[in-house]
Amino acid sequence: MKLENDLYLRASRGEEIERYPVWLMRQAGRILPEYRAVRASVSGFKELAETPELASEVTVQPVDLLGVDAAIIFSDILVIPDAMGLPYQMIEKKGPWFENTIKTDSDLSLIDKNIDVEDRLSYVLEAIALTKKKLNNRVPLIGFAGAPWTILCYMVEGSGSKTFSETRKLLYTNSRLAHELLQRITDVTIEYLKAQQKHGANALQLFDSWAGILGHDQYQEFGMKYITQIVDAIDGPLTVFAKGAYSSLPNLMDLSCTTIGLDWNMSVINARSLCGNTKTLQGNLDPCVLYGSHESIQSETFKMLKSFKSPRHIVNLGHGVYPDIHPENVKTFINTVKNYEI
Numbered sequence: 257m258k259l260e261n262d263l264y265l266r267a268s269r270g271e272e273i274e275r276y277p278v279w280l281m282r283q284a285g286r287i288l289p290e291y292r293a294v295r296a297s298v299s300g301f302k303e304l305a306e307t308p309e310l311a312s313e314v315t316v317q318p319v320d321l322l323g324v325d326a327a328i329i330f331s332d333i334l335v336i337p338d339a340m341g342l343p344y345q346m347i348e349k350k351g352p353w354f355e356n357t358i359k360t361d362s363d364l365s366l367i368d369k370n371i372d373v374e375d376r377l378s379y380v381l382e383a384i385a386l387t388k389k390k391l392n393n394r395v396p397l398i399g400f401a402g403a404p405w406t407i408l409c410y411m412v413e414g415s416g417s418k419t420f421s422e423t424r425k426l427l428y429t430n431s432r433l434a435h436e437l438l439q440r441i442t443d444v445t446i447e448y449l450k451a452q453q454k455h456g457a458n459a460l461q462l463f464d465s466w467a468g469i470l471g472h473d474q475y476q477e478f479g480m481k482y483i484t485q486i487v488d489a490i491d492g493p494l495t496v497f498a499k500g501a502y503s504s505l506p507n508l509m510d511l512s513c514t515t516i517g518l519d520w521n522m523s524v525i526n527a528r529s530l531c532g533n534t535k536t537l538q539g540n541l542d543p544c545v546l547y548g549s550h551e552s553i554q555s556e557t558f559k560m561l562k563s564f565k566s567p568r569h570i571v572n573l574g575h576g577v578y579p580d581i582h583p584e585n586v587k588t589f590i591n592t593v594k595n596y597e598i
């Protein structure tokens with residue numbers, strides 16, 4: 257079925273567009289009072305994410321309420337470790353927490369081998385299928401996963417961290433274990449992304465939120481190596497967002513995916529000169545711009561749009577929207593993009 261609004265998909269493929277498509281990373285949940293109301297009706301984040309009816313409802317909210325050009329399925333990158341045998345809890349105001357972590361060879365026995373992704377992650381796949389029905393071909397649906405390096409960080413550390421030094425320590429003390437885990441995460445992630453496509457996701461995104469904590473050579477060995485396997489195994493629109501991977505931008509441009517996500521410290525002009533017209537670029541407004549006045553949101557958005565030298569752009573923030581941003585400010589951003597003439 258043809259989508260009513262396929263700007264996001266056309267921009268991904270480098271086809272003609274009449275205006276830039278716009279959506280926000282982390283748009284599902286957090287900023288909308290309507291999300292908080294649904295969230296308050298259940299025990300917590302996990303129950304919401306694991307109930308397809310509710311997960312699909314909050315996925316569609318930003319399409320209805322903010323007018324974005326794409327939906328992203330309401331879920332989390334941590335469903336992968338969970339499916340592999342390391343369950344997480346989402347602790348209120350603190351974030352994710354894993355009871356078990358992987359630090360030594362013997363901890364590997366905690367990870368289940370040969371898991372059935374369609375079974376263990378059936379709740380996400382059902383939420384995707386339900387969301388497709390509710391979207392009724394209005395806009396594309398984006399599926400996603402964490403990149404293996406970022407997932408490894410949580411499996412080793414067991415929670416968020418400023419430095420992820422336990423994980424970086426492992427790269428020096430037991431790199432073989434790190435590679436073993438990264439390969440297992442990669443294999444499951446490929447199956448998971450293909451299953452998301454099969455159940456209706458029109459496009460995919462890989463989030464490598466902690467790419468920036470590795471130096472260039474380590475990111476090639478422990479990050480890019482596995483991202484390359486995933487990108488090579490997946491057909492269709494796929495965005496790789498490697499936050500902070502400045503020195504690896506030229507390498508990212510060599511991946512066979514359609515789109516590269518830029519954080520707000522990456523220069524659009526520099527990125528464009530690195531890839532020519534071979535990639536769509538996504539980003540990259542500083543999320544903090546949305547704390548400003550409506551006038552300054554407009555002028556900062558114009559500044560970004562003027563730096564685009566090609567129609568191969570998908571407008572977004574340079575990282576996820578912060579939870580305390582007012583929805584009216586998000587609308588100002590979205591409407592500024594929608595009214596901008598290419």
Ligand code: CP3
Nearest residue numbers: 281282283284285301328329330331332333351463465576
């Ligand atoms: O983009 C979307 O709107 C779809 C849903 C989505 C969530 N998490 C829902 C969520 C997506 C794409 C993610 C990705 C994710 N999760 C990343 C990569 C993107 C990034 O921000 O770098 C990471 C690192 C995580 C792990 C995670 N999940 C953390 C660190 C936290 C706690 C802090 C926070 O961001 O809120 C979460 C919880 C989480 N994931 C919430 C939501 C809506 C908040 C939970 C709640 O409502 O109580």
